[in-house]
Amino acid sequence: MNKHQSRAVEKIQKEFGASCVEANDEVTLFLSPDVLIPVTGMLRDQYGFDMLILETAVDYWPQLEPRFHLVCQIWSMSDNDMIGLRVPLNGNNPSVPSLTAIHPAAGWYEREVWDMFGIKFEGHPDPRRLIMPFDWEGHPLRKDYPLGYEEPQFTFNFDKVAAKKPHPKE
């Protein structure tokens, strides 16, 4: 941890009661969902961490408390270092405040996390799915979602496979 990072980390630990982990040349702060917005706002305005370069989630199923971690990395253009944030979330209807007001880049990242993990972002301006079709059911990157496969359609099983398809072709 360099001086610039440690000043920010100390301040956040003191003010928001976050815990800090250092591993693999990375500094990560563990936060509760309700302080995520003030912490990212403070990191951007006071310490120059101005570019969001990662926002994704990890699923620890079958563990349920916490089941998900929201993972962010924020880059400082002026000092060339980065700081990580992790927000543990419960498995039952997880939701977290949206970062779009502070980092507009979060728009698509959060749409993808909603799409793939089903984590809701409160206050997101455009909460649609990003990658899967709009009428898809389920959230594919959850660990309890099967990898699945599609049965190849041949002449002998044409009707059987066609019956299972959501939109059978003419």
Place this chain on the structure above:
Amino acid sequence: MAEYREVSLDDLRNLVSDRALSGETVLLNMGPQHPSTHGVLRLLLELDGEIVLNCIPDIGFLHTGVEKNMESKIYQKAEVMTDRLDYTNTIGNNLAFVLALEKLLDLDVPERAEYVRVILTELSRINSHLIWLGTSCLDLAAMSVFLYTFRERELILDIFEMCSGQRMMTTYIRPGGLWRDVPAEFVPAVQHFIDIFPKRIEEYDGILHKNKLFLERTKGIGLITAEECIQYGVTGPILRACGKPFDFRRARPYSIYDRFEFEIPTEKNGDIFDRYLVRMEELRQSTRIIEQALHNMPAGPTRSTNNKIVPPPRSQIGTSMEALIHHFKLWTEGFCVPKGSSYQTIETPRGLLGVFMESDGGPKPLRVHYHTPSRTNLQAMPIMTRNRFLADVVGIIGSVDIVLGDADR
């Protein structure tokens, strides 16, 4: 089974202006099957006459579930899928994956392997920029540049084939080094390439730099400022064309990039023409890096000797019991990676590529996430296309240099 739902105009109400709902402006669907979208990108454009008021990119048509698939594969097999993401910069994708993994494993990499990695990554950058130059000029109706650039691209693909046996999907960079040492013809072939390439760059420049048609279609179009780039996370040549000398090879050096001398080209205006200038200069700088790496490349091994992770040479299997056991274990069970997570950032031809990797202590990753430049840069499309002509949208897509396999994953 899911009920099929029609998209109603209400779903679009938040995205387009009220004028579109009353029929005053036109909503036009561009793509996903359109020759200028470089793959399957769909743009929903709101038009007032020829002027684009609003542009809503829609991605996901090339989603292949790579991240989900990786979770069910051992690390060696998961790496093979990384080539298929950004298929113009395959070696860079491998490098990012391997560096993230080596960080978790705390694995040593021999010097020679590091130099070969840098040479191949830079060749891959040149390859990607050549494809960009050819295809984006094709969008602007300049056919001949495409033929010129693909001539040089062929030389690079020959070098890749010489090393790995594959022209595009190489998977040549492996955890702990390389698949095997480069062949004897490698050094002369790369030397030949860097000897002729600077002259070839002048040829492309000669076609385009003072071409009036090209200038008219690129100058002052697709504008974005450095502040907007940082807000939207846009990196790479687009950010450098706005005047910000930012490059992850300098800002957070990975592999051995801190040993080479190169400049970070910047321009001021942030339009399509400046992105062209930045990329052309990057071709020259990449050639410079290759030259330095080629002349300083030491002899020696190209694979780590840690046989718990790197398979022992084939020749040892007949004579050493230990080697046989390692080989068997590595190809059936794989290697276990210590618990933890790492985030590796590298500079691809398009900008920041970040690989987030988390391990639960087993032989398969718990989660791998590719934070890709194409997806991030596409998000800024509405800013670049606002109040421009419809015909300019084609040029702007070309200048962003998207690869949809990279954006959708």
